[in-house]
Amino acid sequence: MKGKATSFDIAHLAGVSQSTVSRALRNSPLVKPETIEKVQRIARELNYKVDKHASSLRSQQSATLALLLFEDPTTDDSLINPFFLSMLGSITRACARQGFDLLVSFQQLSDDWHADYEDSHKADGIILLGYGDDVDYQPKLQQLDRQGTRYVRWGPLSEGSGLSVGCDNRQGGQDATEHLIRLNRRRIAFIGNASHHYPEFFARYQGYVRALMEAGLSVEPALQQDAITTEQAGYDAVEALLQRGTRFDALFAASDLIAVGAMQALQAHGLRVPEDVAVMGFDDIPVARFASPPLSTVRQDTKLAGEQLVESLVRQIRGEPVRSTTIPTRLIARKSCGEG
Amino acid sequence: MKGKATSFDIAHLAGVSQSTVSRALRNSPLVKPETIEKVQRIARELNYKVDKHASSLRSQQSATLALLLFEDPTTDDSLINPFFLSMLGSITRACARQGFDLLVSFQQLSDDWHADYEDSHKADGIILLGYGDDVDYQPKLQQLDRQGTRYVRWGPLSEGSGLSVGCDNRQGGQDATEHLIRLNRRRIAFIGNASHHYPEFFARYQGYVRALMEAGLSVEPALQQDAITTEQAGYDAVEALLQRGTRFDALFAASDLIAVGAMQALQAHGLRVPEDVAVMGFDDIPVARFASPPLSTVRQDTKLAGEQLVESLVRQIRGEPVRSTTIPTRLIARKSCGEG
DNA sequence: CTGAAAGCGCTTACAG
DNA sequence: CTGAAAGCGCTTACAG
The missing domain is CATH 3.40.50.2300 (Response regulator)
Incomplete structure (x- = not known):
């Protein structure tokens, strides 16, 4: 036997037709149990594997x-x-x-x-x-x-x-914000794109807004700053907030990557986390646990x-x-x- | 045209044979340029894609x-x-x-x-x-x-x-260890399996040994502690070292994951990194930068x-x-x- | 329960 | 430069 074995080789050795081999290999109830067993044993001995392309071509599905x-x-x-x-x-x-x-x-x-x-x-x-x-x-x-x-x-x-x-982004955003409010933060910035261009971020933002409103806090446009999901964007966003003089005592980042960059920017400006600014992320990526300080976040399963x-x-x-x-x-x- | 288009459909529309279509789609030099162009244009219009299974089955390669x-x-x-x-x-x-x-x-x-x-x-x-x-x-x-x-x-x-x-694990291990020696560490522990069961770790260990010897330091078996690549194993390894009373002022972990777990164990025992124990990892995984303190390591590209x-x-x-x-x-x- | 035959949609000698 | 034909290795009606 040179090259790979085919179903014909097995048929030959088992003394059955190739059709029967094909059925037996897929445990068809149409085939007699002892035939199935014999065919599968020979297939194993020959190290035979069904050719993926041939079976996919014929059956029109590729698994x-x-x-x-x-x-x-x-x-x-x-x-x-x-x-x-x-x-x-x-x-x-x-x-x-x-x-x-x-x-x-x-x-x-x-x-x-x-x-x-x-x-x-x-x-x-x-x-x-x-x-x-x-x-x-x-x-x-x-x-x-x-x-x-x-x-x-x-x-x-x-x-x-x-x-x-x-995942339930709106609820996650609301939970995150409520947590910050519970810890007596009142000026909570949101970092992340909050528009229909980024619907997941937007939903997190909507959760944030809802939590603020339910707590009777006002929603200040100045507290929202765009960022895509990168550390750099998080860093830049904090710089932008700081530069325009916005005051905030907490920061809800739309993703952990943003949060990590944001914390670096805060610390670079001499602000302490969490004493001066509490920081909350979203995702719970592996890095979150290791950030300094370890990052509070909303875990997606x-x-x-x-x-x-x-x-x-x-x-x-x-x-x-x-x-x-x-x-x-x-x-x-x-x-x-x-x-x- | 119901279902997906085939090369025969294109052949029909282009007024050529199916063989020619097949050649034209693969830019065969055998086919007249204008035929190629016509065939490819029609293929595009029909949103035709070569069937992966058919071509793989025939050509016996799957790309x-x-x-x-x-x-x-x-x-x-x-x-x-x-x-x-x-x-x-x-x-x-x-x-x-x-x-x-x-x-x-x-x-x-x-x-x-x-x-x-x-x-x-x-x-x-x-x-x-x-x-x-x-x-x-x-x-x-x-x-x-x-x-x-x-x-x-x-x-x-x-x-x-x-x-x-x-990667050059031996050299990496040597570089890491030499770095620790240069920083005046003398009792450097190695955490990681150092046997032919784990040849990469073993090579790192061999680099460690070579650096010690070249610096005239002795290689103490008590300073080596097994660990597989997990945080938990790193944590446990440090506990084992501590428990048996081994003194060390530096620690070379065979991977960053081990190093991160090891640092946690050190800190849990009130040991300061790097003041009491300097820690070096291997890999440079994303978490390394964020560890507290940020982890020195050997980067694999x-x-x-x-x-x-x-x-x-x-x-x-x-x-x-x-x-x-x-x-x-x-x-x-x-x-x-x-x-x- | 089994076999003979068709055919999935291509690629590639072979012949012109 | 092009076409007719074979065949890659299976699955699956169809017939028994």
Whole structure:
């Protein structure tokens, strides 16, 4: 036997037809148990594996999911948001459990990926993870919808368009802000883009606003400062706040990466965390625990998130009913807000 | 036209044969330029993509690489070593640049993955990344060798077996230790498994030993303490050192994760870093910068590493000559060793 | 419960 | 430069 064994080789050795081999390998109830056993034994001995391409071509499904991580073109090329990295871990494991392979790709928003994965039959469905301007992103989603591509997106429920799994950003933002208020902070700045271009950040901002209002505090536009999810943006945002003379005794950053940069800027200006300014982040990336001081934050459960993403997509592929879901967040109090 | 377009559809519309379409889509020099242009225009209009399975089945290559991350079964299920995560980022980008898709899988050492990926033609080659007992791992590599599977491994040069890309662990360990000696530390503990079961750690240990000897310092067995790559193991190792009354004024941890856990244990015992004990890590994971105090470490260039892994593997697949390579490390001095 | 046959959508000798 | 034909290795009606 030269080269890899095929189902014909096994058929020959087992004294059955190739069709029977194919059925036996997939444990078809149509095949006599002893035939199944014999075929599988021979397959094992020959170290035979079903050819993925042949079976996918014939059955028109690949048992593969594609994970597309799209990034803001402005993001540093080498740095991937740690939050997504931990999501990736959980998605990978969930795929394995469901018997799917996972193709991973990082994309720039500008690339022409949207047509590729399903059209070329590389994957049965796509998981979209990313950050960047949602308004720029919508046309891509619409194209996927038009093409009937099966996908699930990590993020907010989109109006009318595809399936999504996201966390309760508004509630998380409200919890974070209420925590700061409870610790007697009254002038709480919000750092992060607060517009429909960044719906997740915007939802966190809305939670922030609601908490302020319920506490009878006023919402001051001067206390909001734009930032995308990078340390640098967090640093710059604090400088901007300081430069324009805005006073604040607490700071709610729309992500941990922003918060970490913000703390550095505060400390560079001689402000103490939490004594002068309490700081709250969002995500609970691994670095949060190690920041100085350790960063209070709103944890997104990446393990559950990854599982839900995969499960939703697989169900969609199987034609089962699916709905977008929202998973709860959890406040993690650490030293950066004072008396954890 | 219902369903996806095929090359026959394009052939029909372009008024040429299907063979010509296939050639034109791959820019074959055999095809007249204007035919190429016409075919490609029509393909674009139809949103046609070559079916991956059909082309792979026929050409017997999949333009896909598999990344297998294998872990110590003892490792916490949810936590992936951040070092490998950043490697993953760089591998993903390198694959995209080379025109390969990337399948990602996390494996337990006990799983039967080794036969799967190439045998089933899912991937043209495999990138192996991982930690765990090298001795347990060798049989898997030998099986890959026997099967003629193309793979490249991140790690030390194995005797006789496959291709590898690794960093210069011995030199890195020596640099780290010399740095501590230069800062007047004399009793330097080494935390990490120092045996052929963990060859990378062992090489770091050998660098440590060499630096001590070149400085005329003695190598004390009591100063070495086993630990695998987890925070917990680092914490426990320091407790063990302390408990047995070993005195030390510096500590070289075989990885940053170990170092971070070790610093926590030191601080829990009222020891100051770096005043009482200077601490040095290895890897330069993102957390290192944020540790308190910021952790001195030996940086492994994950960007270069990922590129080299992919390039070596792709060359091997193409039948080009390849050699195992070693990439240099770089000492990053931060506060945990004193006067960075 | 099993087999003979068709066909998934390409690539690639082979022939012109 | 182009076309007709074979075939990659399976799965799955269809017939028994």
